[in-house]
Amino acid sequence: MAKTLKIFFISDIVGESGLNLLETMFPPIREKYSPDFIIANAENSHEGRGLNRSIVKRLYDIDVDVITGGNHSFDKWKIFSYMKTDEKLLRPMNYPKGNAGYGYGIYPVKNSDLKIGVLNLQGRTFLPQIDDPFSTAEWALERIKKETDLVFVDFHAEATAEKMAFAWEFDGQVSAVVGTHTHVPTNDARIFPQGTGYLTDAGMTGPFDSVIGMDKKTSINRFRLGTPQRYKIADKDNRMCGVYLEIDPESAKCLLIEPVIFPEFNNRAN
Template identity: 90%
Template sequence: MSKKLKIFFISDIVGESGLNLLETMFPPIRDKYSPDFIIANAENSHEGRGVNRSIVQRLYDLDVDVITGGNHSFDKWKIFSYMKTDEKLLRPMNYPKGNAGYGYGIYSVKDSDLKIGVLNLQGRTFMPQIDDPFSTGDWALERIKQETDIVFVDFHAEATAEKLAFAWDFDGKVSAVIGTHTHIPTNDARILPKGTGYLTDAGMTGPFDSVIGMNKKTSINRFRLGTPQRYQVADKDNRMCGVYLEIDPGTAKCTHIEPVIFPEFNNTSTS
């Protein structure tokens, strides 16, 4: 491999629309960036909530190395037994002890002697009140750092302030903190002073003719009526959101961070 470690992160895959787009569009994007390691968040991939074994295999067939999750990781109970066996399928580590699955892993990078730690955490602001992600991150890093200094964090959270606070607290301790959950790509990709690559939210891979991936009409009724509505995934204007990063293996610092949206949005008026 080259002197830089190239990582590609695929953000929040939503439903069959997102999966179909990924299977069509990601291979040429993968060839363009030639990543050494691929991570994908798939907590919304099965009918908009959760994941199943078939989807996990479809992502592995696309050369995805690790799958991360979020607050919907536990929505489909049939995946629980499998989550106990697959160390490449992560869920937020700060869910209480006793839940199925792994919250972090240390993985070999193909065609090299490098290892990378991937840590999945979930925020608590406007989210379920699970364990503290900051102290959980400290605990995990103590263990990961025994094998590698290269650490990628998928921080799944609602509040931008919580994501940014975590990134500042862990600047220089991890190689990258990439935010997920809101499905809206933010325009603040940067490298913090001590070398941590940061993006508040990487967006989603799925239908943008929607309300964060869901059918517009039912989503609007949910807010207008204040009552639960049928959870229905949209299927139009599909786009892939992701992040490409380059890490210096010697220092474990991020040297390049580049949001990727395909197809790009057209900001020109049609009137």
């Protein structure tokens, strides 16, 4: 029997603060968990919106295997030509045909004969009305499963209900569904009846002295005044949010799903 497949997912990297934290703190975390495969969502990594080729290289330098995205994947147009060439850099697959980039990929797992499919999708509730993620997933899974039953889904969505509905629909068809986008880690990690590991939202990697990564005063003014405010990223209280998973390579079922927050929050007043 093949050894358990260990996956580490790094959630929503926000700006230079999140990147610097990863470059400093992820190596010992990687040593602790010894993942076989590392995935990172980086759609907010460049100035809070989008990413660039330099950031892609920095993530590969800390052993990230695949980069996923979301509704900000297309915010920096200079990355478009590169997105067409790098199959390890994903964006939500259910954007209309003609957009740059890849929505899924099948990748070798180092030091094994395993392959894993990674599928990036985006919800439509309170987000742009792009193509249906459910039928898109069906189309992609038909192709992925010709090569592997091990499938990880980054479902980038605003609505908790949409993420959960997707997980129920594809329970047993994919190994894990991990939600991103809200930047707020949820406390509902579990394994569904047919073996799919699930978490509504994995949170963010970046400054928590903020409003979901943004400068507090800027965000407060946005809500108080009801008008656009200059986009400004915060830079204090940096933490990494992620998810560690163990998958049975034979059944493709999730055996363990464990949210990771580092440093952990202090829930008791000093």
